[in-house]
Structures are given as structure tokens and as C-alpha cells.
Amino acid sequence: MPDPMLDRDDPAYWDMLYFFSHLPKSNGIIANTFEELEPPAVLKAIAGGLCVPDAPTPPVFYIGPLIAEEKQSGDAAEAEVCLSWLDKQPSRSVVFLCFGSRGSFSGAQLKEMADGLEKSGQRFLWVVKKPPLDEKTKQVHGVHDFDLEGLLPEGFLERTKDRGLVVKSWAPQVAVLKKESVGGFVTHCGWNSVLEAVVAGVSMVAWPLYAEQHMNRSVLVKEMELAIAVEQREEDGFVFGDELERRVRELMESEKGRELRERSRKMGEMALAAWGESGSSTRNLVKFVNSIT
Structure with a gap:
């Protein structure tokens, strides 16, 4: 668990708690990962609502891997x-x-x-x-x-x-x-x-x-x-x-x-296959777009 979540005196604890408490209220969550990478038990637990027992679980769209264009910190x-x-x-x-x-x-x-x-x-x-x-x-x-x-x-x-x-x-x-x-x-x-x-x-x-x-x-x-x-x-x-x-x-x-x-x-x-024509992330991106249009 991230260190701030173990210390209630850390302002970051309350910032994270506020953020996490609002996730179930969202219309969806975009995750930078892909289905084949994640353990099946994790995907099943999220889809089954086990991670948010007291609130509805919004749909999660796995649309990774998204690799940012590398910013050159050196020359x-x-x-x-x-x-x-x-x-x-x-x-x-x-x-x-x-x-x-x-x-x-x-x-x-x-x-x-x-x-x-x-x-x-x-x-x-x-x-x-x-x-x-x-x-x-x-x-x-x-x-x-x-x-x-x-x-x-x-x-x-x-x-x-x-x-x-x-x-x-x-x-x-x-x-x-x-x-x-x-x-x-x-x-x-x-x-x-x-x-x-x-x-x-x-x-x-x-x-x-x-x-x-x-x-x-x-x-x-x-x-x-x-x-x-x-x-x-x-x-x-x-x-x-x-x-x-x-x-x-x-x-x-x-x-x-x-x-x-x-x-x-x-x-x-x-x-690489996840972003192919029929890959899991491609399908999930289509689902996401359809959910907001």
C-alpha cells in the first residue's frame, strides 16, 4: 500500500481518500493496462464489484499499454x-x-x-x-x-x-x-x-x-x-x-x-496484439467511445 495511506497525519492520506471515495461515482474508469497482463482473478473481482462492496462499480476500460513519447531530459x-x-x-x-x-x-x-x-x-x-x-x-x-x-x-x-x-x-x-x-x-x-x-x-x-x-x-x-x-x-x-x-x-x-x-x-x-485490429484494448476503446457518445 502507498506510504501516505498508512499515515492519517499526512495530508496526502486525505487527498487520496477523497479521490478514491469519488471513483465509484464516476461513469467509468480508464486504466493504462491491458487485459492479458492482469491476473484473471483481479479482473473478475473488479467486474464482480468485490473491490467496491458498498457502492456500484463503474465500468473499467483497459486501453493500454499507452507509452508516452519520451521527453529528452538529457541531450x-x-x-x-x-x-x-x-x-x-x-x-x-x-x-x-x-x-x-x-x-x-x-x-x-x-x-x-x-x-x-x-x-x-x-x-x-x-x-x-x-x-x-x-x-x-x-x-x-x-x-x-x-x-x-x-x-x-x-x-x-x-x-x-x-x-x-x-x-x-x-x-x-x-x-x-x-x-x-x-x-x-x-x-x-x-x-x-x-x-x-x-x-x-x-x-x-x-x-x-x-x-x-x-x-x-x-x-x-x-x-x-x-x-x-x-x-x-x-x-x-x-x-x-x-x-x-x-x-x-x-x-x-x-x-x-x-x-x-x-x-x-x-x-x-x-x-502489441492488444492494440491490433481485434485486440482487447482496441475493443475496450470502442466501448469507451460508445459509452460517451
Whole structure:
């Protein structure tokens, strides 16, 4: 459950409560997902009114996946560096690590991540943000002006230069995920990122940070079976380097990882089919238009 929903002293709690209480009063709900992605039990529960026991359930129109046109937070040269590097890597060999436009980590966590990546032996593309001043903060806007080498273990960039690329703050995520060389995605489980990975047919290592991401992680791992979860320290979500190494290896090297990657590939095909001429999302969009005309 999102953190604000656990704290009645948080103004966001009351804002969300107000919003949720008005959903049953709407004439319909548009959801950026597609029927084939969602667990059948969830769709059945929503359609049967089990999610809103004391009020009518409005019709829900699943019309995704809708992927926003990528806004370039960095410059074209930065994007080209990432994409050109990926073009030189073997098929499905690269692990992409990116935690959204606002996800950030403490200096200590970055060092653990570097240690895990180095020990994993895998190729990687890693987007690193400047740590927040308050190490308890997990959200920060991208800043390009910082000493990357100073944040990472001494010699890390040199030791991994033949199989890894570390970039500051931003990478063209949609374009990266579509590259043939990308075989796995370590993600914060933000829904936009999840959909982008699903459309690209890329399996995930789930590392949630805030908001509804822990709930997304649970569904991705247990219901959809499109991700492997990292084990996080309960009190602060910290992940040790050995754990990251273990999960990256599991995704990229194990039989379970192979099955998960194949399932992700098939789900990517279903995502594209949902917007085909007779696809589920196309049909739902027609139903939505008919409901308002």
C-alpha cells in the first residue's frame, strides 16, 4: 500500500481518500493496462464489484499499454552514447538499471550496487543520480553536475569499462529497453517503467522505492511472473551488493531466469496484439467511445 495511506497525519492520506471515495461515482474508469497482463482473478473481482462492496462499480476500460513519447531530459549526445554502446553488445546480454525520473539512493547504497554489479560479471548500463542531502529521501530530481567517480568504489569504472557503462541522471529508457542487447531491467516498479519493459519484452528485477511500487512488485513477481524481487532490509529498503549480484545472476543465468525471460517475450507480443485490429484494448476503446457518445 502507498506510504501516505498508512499515515492519517499526512495530508496526502486525505487527498487520496477523497479521490478514491469519488471513483465509484464516476461513469467509468480508464486504466493504462491491458487485459492479458492482469491476473484473471483481479479482473473478475473488479467486474464482480468485490473491490467496491458498498457502492456500484463503474465500468473499467483497459486501453493500454499507452507509452508516452519520451521527453529528452538529457541531450542528444548523451542518448547517442547509450544507444551506440548497446548496439555493440551481444543479444540479450545487458542488464539495464534505472529507477525512474525521481528515484535516488544514498552514497552507501550506490557503493553496494557497484559491488554487486562488478561481482555479477554481467554487462550493464546503469543510470546513477546524485544522492539526496537527506539519506532517508528516495525521490530527487535529476542533477547532472556531480562527481560520478567519487560516488563509486575506487577503480570501479576502470575495472568494469569493458562490460559496463555508467551514465549520469538520465538515459532514453524507452529506446534502451527496445534494444536487442538488453536482457534484463532492474527497476523501481513505477507503472510507466513496468509497461515500457512489458512492451519491449524485457524481464525485470524488482526493487521498489516508494508510492505503490511495493504493491506493483508483489503482483509482478507472484501473479504476473515477469520479475524477480530483491530482498530489501525491512527498516529502510537497503539492498546489499551480494543480493543484487544474486538476483542479476538469477535473471541472466538460471533456468528460472530463462523461463521468466521467455514469458516476458511472449507478454510483449500480447501487448502489441492488444492494440491490433481485434485486440482487447482496441475493443475496450470502442466501448469507451460508445459509452460517451
